[in-house]
Structure formats: C-alpha cells, structure tokens
Amino acid sequence: MTTTTANAAKVMAQMEFAHQALWPDLDVTYVSVTEQWAQMAVAGPKSRATLQKIVDGLGMTDETVPYMAAKEITVLGGIPARLFRISFSGEHAYELAVPADYGNMVARALMQAGAEFGITPYGVEALSIMRVEKGHVAGGELNGTTTAGDLGLGKMMSTKKDYIGRMMAQREGLLDPARQCVVGIRPVEKADRIRAGSHVLKREDRPSMTNDQGYLTSVAWSPMLDMWIALALVSNGRARHGEIVRIWDGLRGTETLGEICDPMHYDRENKRLHA
Amino acid sequence: MKAKPAAEPVFPRVSPLADVALQGRFGADRGAPGVEFRVRHPLSILTVIARKGQSAAVADALASLKGTTVQWAGPDQYFVLAEGRGEGALYREAKAMLDDKASVSEQSHGRVVIRVAGAKARNVLAKGTPVDLHPDAFPVGMSAMTQMAHVGVHLTRVAEDAYDLSVFRGFAESLWEWITEQAEEFGYQVK
Numbered sequence: 001m002t003t004t005t006a007n008a009a010k011v012m013a014q015m016e017f018a019h020q021a022l023w024p025d026l027d028v029t030y031v032s033v034t035e036q037w038a039q040m041a042v043a044g045p046k047s048r049a050t051l052q053k054i055v056d057g058l059g060m061t062d063e064t065v066p067y068m069a070a071k072e073i074t075v076l077g078g079i080p081a082r083l084f085r086i087s088f089s090g091e092h093a094y095e096l097a098v099p100a101d102y103g104n105m106v107a108r109a110l111m112q113a114g115a116e117f118g119i120t121p122y123g124v125e126a127l128s129i130m131r132v133e134k135g136h137v138a139g140g141e142l143n144g145t146t147t148a149g150d151l152g153l154g155k156m157m158s159t160k161k162d163y164i165g166r167m168m169a170q171r172e173g174l175l176d177p178a179r180q181c182v183v184g185i186r187p188v189e190k191a192d193r194i195r196a197g198s199h200v201l202k203r204e205d206r207p208s209m210t211n212d213q214g215y216l217t218s219v220a221w222s223p224m225l226d227m228w229i230a231l232a233l234v235s236n237g238r239a240r241h242g243e244i245v246r247i248w249d250g251l252r253g254t255e256t257l258g259e260i261c262d263p264m265h266y267d268r269e270n271k272r273l274h275a
Numbered sequence: 276m277k278a279k280p281a282a283e284p285v286f287p288r289v290s291p292l293a294d295v296a297l298q299g300r301f302g303a304d305r306g307a308p309g310v311e312f313r314v315r316h317p318l319s320i321l322t323v324i325a326r327k328g329q330s331a332a333v334a335d336a337l338a339s340l341k342g343t344t345v346q347w348a349g350p351d352q353y354f355v356l357a358e359g360r361g362e363g364a365l366y367r368e369a370k371a372m373l374d375d376k377a378s379v380s381e382q383s384h385g386r387v388v389i390r391v392a393g394a395k396a397r398n399v400l401a402k403g404t405p406v407d408l409h410p411d412a413f414p415v416g417m418s419a420m421t422q423m424a425h426v427g428v429h430l431t432r433v434a435e436d437a438y439d440l441s442v443f444r445g446f447a448e449s450l451w452e453w454i455t456e457q458a459e460e461f462g463y464q465v466k
Binding site: 027029031033034035036037076077079080099100101102104105 | 284289
C-alpha cells in the first residue's frame with residue numbers, strides 16, 4: 001500500500017487502530033517499508049524507452065506493463081526492483097523502486113540511459129505545477145475537512161460493500177450540495193495573477209467573508225496554458241463551471257475576476273498519460 | 276569437468292552514513308576516548324511478526340536460524356540480523372523456514388545500525404533515552420523501543436559496554452549528529 005507522504009504515519013496508525021480496537025480477530029500484520037526503498041519517478045514520452053535500457057528480461061509494452069501495473073523485476077543485471085506504471089504528473093510515467101543503498105547508483109544509470117533522449121532531473125516545483133495542471137488533489141485539498149465526494153473521488157465510495165465511514169458519510173451535512181468541492185479557477189484576464197488562499201465570491205458581491213463561497217487551495221503558473229491556474233474549493237462548485245466569480249485576496253487587498261472550470265486544466269483526454 | 280555456476284552478481288551497497296560517519300578521533304582529546312562509534316554496514320535485517328496463534332512456534336523457529344541475531348521488537352515482533360549474506364538471502368531463508376507462521380519483511384536497507392561502545396557509552400545514551408540503562412535493569416541481550424532526540428530508536432545491549440542503535444534510514448544522519456555531539460565531552464573514536 002502506498003499513500004500520500006504527509007499522511008503516511010496517520011494512515012498506518014489508523015490501520016493499527018482498526019486492527020486492535022475494531023477487528024482484533026483479523027490475522028493481519030503490517031510494517032512500514034518506506035525507508036527500505038529508494039523510489040524514483042521517470043516521466044515523459046521517452047520514459048519507457050529509458051527504463052527498457054536498464055530493466056532485465058522484460059519487454060515493456062502496454063500489454064506487459066499497462067497503466068496502474070505493479071511488477072517485481074530486476075534491473076542492471078540483478079538488482080531487485082519494483083516497477084509501477086503510475087503518474088503523479090499526468091504524463092506517461094513510471095516509478096522504479098530499488099533497495100535504498102542502490103538508489104544513487106540506479107538514479108545515475110537512469111540519467112545515462114536517458115541521455116540520448118534528453119533526460120533531465122525535475123524537481124518538486126515542476127511536479128507541483130504539473131499536478132495542478134492535471135487537477136490532481138494533494139495537500140492543499142486533502143486538508144482533513146474534505147470528503148471523497150468533495151474531492152471528486154465519490155465514485156471510489158463503494159455502493160456494494162461496507163467500509164469505515166460508510167454510514168456516517170450519509171449524514172446530511174456531508175451530502176449537502178452547498179458543500180465546497182474541488183474546481184479549477186482561471187483568471188478572466190489571462191495576464192492576471194491569482195494567489196492561493198484568495199477567497200471566491202459571487203461576481204456581484206462586495207468582498208467580505210459573509211459572502212464567502214470558498215477559496216483557492218493550490219495555484220501554479222502553467223507553462224502549458226501560459227497563465228496562472230488554480231484548484232479551489234467552491235460551494236456547489238461542480239454545478240458552476242463557466243461562472244465568472246470574484247477572486248478576493250483580503251491579505252493584499254486585491255481582487256480580480258476568475259472563471260470556474262474543470263479542475264483538469266490540461267490534457268483532459270489523458271493523451272499524454274497514455275502516450 | 277562440470278562448469279562452475281555463474282556467481283551471483285554483487286552490487287555495492289552504499290550506507291546513508293557513508294559521507295557522514297567519518298573515521299577518526301573527535302571531541303575531548305585527553306586520554307583514551309570514552310566512546311567508540313561504528314556503523315554496522317552492510318547488514319541483512321528483517322522484521323518478523325508472528326501471525327495469530329504462532330507466538331511460540333515463531334520464537335522456536337527463530338532460535339534455530341543459524342548465524343543470526345534475533346532481537347525483541349515488540350509483542351510477537353522481532354528484528355533478525357546477519358552479516359555477510361547476499362542481497363535478499365536472509366529474507367529468502369527466513370521466509371522459507373517460517374512459511375505461513377509469520378510475516379517477514381526486508382529492512383536491510385531501511386534501517387541503519389550504529390554500534391556505541393566504551394566506558395562512557397551508557398552516559399551518552401542516558402542523555403537521550405528515558406529507559407533505565409542500569410546493568411541490573413538492562414542486561415546483555417535486552418532490547419527496548421525508545422526515542423532519542425525525537426528519533427525512534429531500537430536499542431539493544433549487545434555486550435557489557437556496547438549497544439546497537441537501530442534507526443530508520445531517513446533519521447540516521449540526524450541521530451548520528453546528535454549522538455556524536457553528546458559524546459564530545461568524553462572524546463570519541465569513529466571506526
């Protein structure tokens with residue numbers, strides 16, 4: 001099981017609680033292996049070709065390594081590894097995990113293997129921009145007040161089986177359509193800057209918290225769209241795509257107009273994901 | 276003549292403390308060093324957790340694993356350590372032996388073991404852990420799960436004046452910096 005870094009300890013603690021307090025009869029064990037593996041993301045149209053050069057004995061295709069696959073393999077002539085086809089950035093991408101003492105060596109081998117394709121290391125800022133472009137929720141949205149439904153992940157709540165939280169998720173307060181849910185926001189004037197933490201109001205309302213409709217949770221300058229873009233939590237947001245709203249930065253005393261849109265700002269057909 | 280089987284490839288393992296645990300004499304420089312530090316690397320380390328109803332069976336099975344050190348790490352939970360094994364070899368041996376009696380997890384790269392030894396070892400450790408280190412309360416072979424400088428540490432007394440500190444890899448450098456600083460007043464040697 002993998003989970004979001006910031007909440008990894010909480011997730012494990014939750015499982016331990018469920019085992020010890022709710023279902024002590026279950027024969028199950030768990031241990032954190034976070035530190036055992038050095039895991040690196042390899043992303044982009046040439047990611048498969050790069051990895052193929054160091055992966056042992058496996059011809060990588062869409063059939064052998066489909067989207068969301070996880071495989072135990074070896075690399076570089078025998079280093080045990082795990083290969084995942086997953087994407088945080090929204091491109092055709094993989095993650096490769098090796099026992100951590102080999103991490104540095106394997107990373108260098110990947111840089112060599114990808115040299116002919118123009119491989120480059122990319123950092124957290126680039127990653128953060130790309131995930132906002134793709135509408136992937138992260139820390140700003142996973143803030144402890146949002147439900148799966150708010151995050152646009154309501155389909156993952158099974159209607160066929162029980163799970164912790166199923167009953168209480170039916171409470172009116174958690175189903176209220178006025179709840180804030182994840183949307184995209186773009187400035188109406190392409191050159192305008194928008195800032196995380198700014199509040200969303202109806203266009204005709206005066207800036208004040210009494211008129212608050214939500215706020216911008218994540219903001220990034222998008223190189224693909226050549227403008228600032230945002231993810232935001234907005235009351236009844238999914239029904240308001242296309243609406244022009246007031247974006248109010250009360251801290252700096254500035255405001256501008258924005259458009260509510262789909263949180264997936266870029267590559268909505270997932271072409272790059274499956275490239 | 277029978278052909279020799281191809282040797283298993285050996286890949287160099289690099290400890291996270293490789294550039295941090297520099298060898299030499301540090302701190303107070305009068306007389307013998309009060310403490311010796313050594314990073315035990317490379318090691319094979321496993322977490323073994325007994326499954327339901329298998330506590331006794333697992334304890335017995337682990338006692339029969341040759342050439343290993345078995346340390347208590349919690350209720351029905353153990354660390355198993357060995358030196359000089361190939362990548363994954365101890366894991367495969369333990370898994371085969373324990374079969375479905377216990378869950379076995381590779382932690383060989385996930386944990387770092389620091390050996391702390393010498394006349395002042397207990398003095399240094401006592402600066403960090405609330406565990407009673409008096410020899411009467413903490414005999415040779417005993418282990419404790421504790422914290423030092425906000426870092427989770429699995430502490431084992433391995434000899435009269437020697438202890439192994441096992442920490443998660445990501446905390447190793449932080450703990451190393453803290454514990455060597457605590458040893459400065461006694462003078463310390465890094466081997």
